Amino acid sequence: METAKWDTSDLTIVDLLDRALDKGVLLWGELVISVADVDLVYLGLKAMLCSIDTAEQMREKAWQQLIETPSV
Amino acid sequence: MQITTMDAVPLPDAEIVTALLENRAYYAYALARPKPGVSAAAAAPIVGVDPRHTVREVVHGEVLALVSDVALAEYDLELLRERFQNTLWLEVLARGHQRVIAALNEHYTLLPLKLCTVYTNEASLHEALEANSAWVGAALDRVEGAQEWGVKIFCDRAALVTWAISEVPQLRQLATTVNAASPGARYMLEKRLQRAAEQGADDLRRREVEAIGAQLATKVRAAQAGTLQPQQLHGHAEEMVLNGAYLVAESEFETFRAALDELVAEYSPHGFNFELTGPWPAYSFSTPEQQEAA
Known part of the structure; x- marks a missing residue:
């Protein structure tokens, strides 16, 4: 069995985003720029894998849900 | 007749103006407290996602936020929108973020924040910490001495x-x-x-x-x-x-x-x-x- 030690170069970008984007705590406050609590995981990777058209549509859709600026 | 004088116009928040002028924002990595018996102060400084700045503690009661300075202009929403479509950029950021989190994990009990949590001023960070103070302490208790x-x-x-x-x-x-x-x-x-x-x-x-x-x-x-x-x-x-x-x-x-x-x-x-x-x-x-x- 492979045991990944804490060597970040061994971690796949998918695993990283799975945690850092999908799982981390969403901390709101005034004047925060933050990735909203939606399915951003794999966004970039999906974009890379999909055909241009599909990727474009998905980016648009995902982005609409992604970033929200709280009203100040 | 209502007369509006100049001094009735509210001034923009001095901190925000300063942040804009100085192109400064705070990238927050995690909510934390020092691991029992570990002195983070003794450790070598940890370089942030922006290599020009090191990670520091923002203290709010019993809880710390671990942050480093970043250039505010780098986190403009329109710019981010473009960058999140760029796989290479996303990977560089994610790996930088992870490097910092991994180093912090040695010294602190952590509740990691989502990638790209950026505050434009320290006051709003304190406000967020205050708003979340009810659950953070217990959440830190729960993960203390454990790893995922x-x-x-x-x-x-x-x-x-x-x-x-x-x-x-x-x-x-x-x-x-x-x-x-x-x-x-x-x-x-x-x-x-x-x-x-x-x-x-x-x-x-x-x-x-x-x-x-x-x-x-x-x-x-x-x-x-x-x-x-x-x-x-x-x-x-x-x-x-x-x-x-x-x-x-x-x-x-x-x-x-x-x-x-x-x-x-x-x-x-x-x-x-x-x-x-x-x-x-x-x-x-x-x-x-x-x-x-x-």
Whole structure:
């Protein structure tokens, strides 16, 4: 069995985003720029894998849900 | 008549103006407190996602936010929108973020924040900490002295089907019938076995993955089943059948590891391949919802 030690170069970008984007705590406050609590995981990777058209549509859709600026 | 004088016009917040003029924002990595008996102050400074700045503590009562300065202009929403479509940029940021989190994990008990949590001024960060103060302390208690480990299982379909035929009584019986059948009857029976074995393999896999998860769950503080990744993303030839996260007390890790080794020995002959990643800070066990669930 492979045991990944804490060597970040061994971690796949998918695993990283799975945690850092999908799982981390969403901390709101005034004047925060933050990735909203939606399915951003794999966004970039999906974009890379999909055909241009599909990727474009998905980016648009995902982005609409992604970033929200709280009203100040 | 209403007269509006100049001094009635509210001035913009001095801090915001300063941040804009100085092109300064705070990238927040985690909520934290020092690990018991560990002095973070004695450690070498940790370089932030922006290599020009090191990580520092923002103290709010009992809780710390770990932040480093970044250029505000780099986190403009329109710019970010473009950059999140750029796989290379996203990877560089994610790896930078992870490098910092991993270094912090040595000295602090952490509740990691989402990638790209950026405050334009310290006051708004304090405000966010104040708003979340009710659950953060208990969440830190829960993850203190523990690390998250990821267990993924990939399943070889052919090996699983073979196993199902030998394991499930009905399938075993059907296979015996196939072997004993006359050449004329054999073809149709083989087709029937094939269909039944596919279904049987799915049922068996579900049952066994559940059993593995339950087995691991007895060795940990908390367990969470993550989303299964599609094949294009994980890149393995086999199908992903488990993407679990386990919060394991540091003192219990050997026990957890031994249980995992046993499972590997038991299941790898049947085409189950295990992958262990970690230790991660408790990414999957840090949200207030999970706190309530606990």
